Amino acid sequence: EAQVTQNPRYLITVTGKKLTVTCSQNMNHEYMSWYRQDPGLGLRQIYYSMNVEVTDKGDVPEGYKVSRKEKRNFPLILESPSPNQTSLYFCASRGTGTSGYTFGSGTRLTVV
Amino acid sequence: GEDVEQSLFLSVREGDSSVINCTYTDSSSTYLYWYKQEPGAGLQLLTYIFSNMDMKQDQRLTVLLNKKDKHLSLRIADTQTGDSAIYFCAETSLSGGSYIPTFGRGTSLIVHP
Numbered sequence: 001e002a003q004v005t006q007n008p009r010y011l012i013t014v015t016g017k018k019l020t021v022t023c024s025q026n027m028n029h030e031y032m033s034w035y036r037q038d039p040g041l042g043l044r045q046i047y048y049s050m051n052v053e054v055t056d057k058g059d060v061p062e063g064y065k066v067s068r069k070e071k072r073n074f075p076l077i078l079e080s081p082s083p084n085q086t087s088l089y090f091c092a093s094r095g096t097g098t099s100g101y102t103f104g105s106g107t108r109l110t111v112v
Numbered sequence: 113g114e115d116v117e118q119s120l121f122l123s124v125r126e127g128d129s130s131v132i133n134c135t136y137t138d139s140s141s142t143y144l145y146w147y148k149q150e151p152g153a154g155l156q157l158l159t160y161i162f163s164n165m166d167m168k169q170d171q172r173l174t175v176l177l178n179k180k181d182k183h184l185s186l187r188i189a190d191t192q193t194g195d196s197a198i199y200f201c202a203e204t205s206l207s208g209g210s211y212i213p214t215f216g217r218g219t220s221l222i223v224h225p
Binding site for chain 1: 145147152153154155212215216218
């Protein structure tokens with residue numbers, strides 16, 4: 001089944017403790033992206049990647065890092081999480097042409 | 113940057129038609145999409161329309177595009193309680209060799225009996 005898999009689904013952590021949210025897609029998509037969703041603010045793009053070793057900042061990149069060493073994986077790294085990074089995070093991928101995004105099921109992160 | 117605007121809420125009665133509206137600013141938009149997000153889930157692509165089309169119909173869904181006014185709408189016929197969700201409009205335009213999407217804030221559709 002074609003899908004984007006994120007892990008974990010839920011995570012509660014403490015301020016300053018480094019964490020990684022994994023994202024993997026099995027559709028051989030070139031383009032991958034991370035979004036955060038907050039009430040009243042909709043989806044905001046954090047980082048995106050057009051292909052292996054090619055990443056760029058989205059609208060809200062501060063406090064986040066990404067890497068794209070393999071085509072299928074695009075992890076999101078929070079080196080020193082803070083409470084304002086409490087949010088619902090989505091990974092998404094898309095191929096070429098008219099195809100829209102395929103989204104993961106989301107990761108709900110709480111930083112206390 | 114480019115902007116996509118949607119109203120935040122829409123309430124309809126079961127069996128009626130729902131119309132969710134979206135406006136965008138990027139005149140170079142090539143593809144426009146509608147996504148549905150059910151509670152606790154990710155976004156699911158519902159339908160899309162290419163910018164040289166005026167209308168697209170897919171079962172109960174009708175997408176209308178007014179390119180002159182940069183206005184996109186999604187009509188859901190015979191709305192059911194299972195249609196209750198958040199609906200996101202998104203536009204994409206070519207930037208730096210890739211299609212970068214911009215999402216609206218989402219419209220919460222509430223369907224009541």
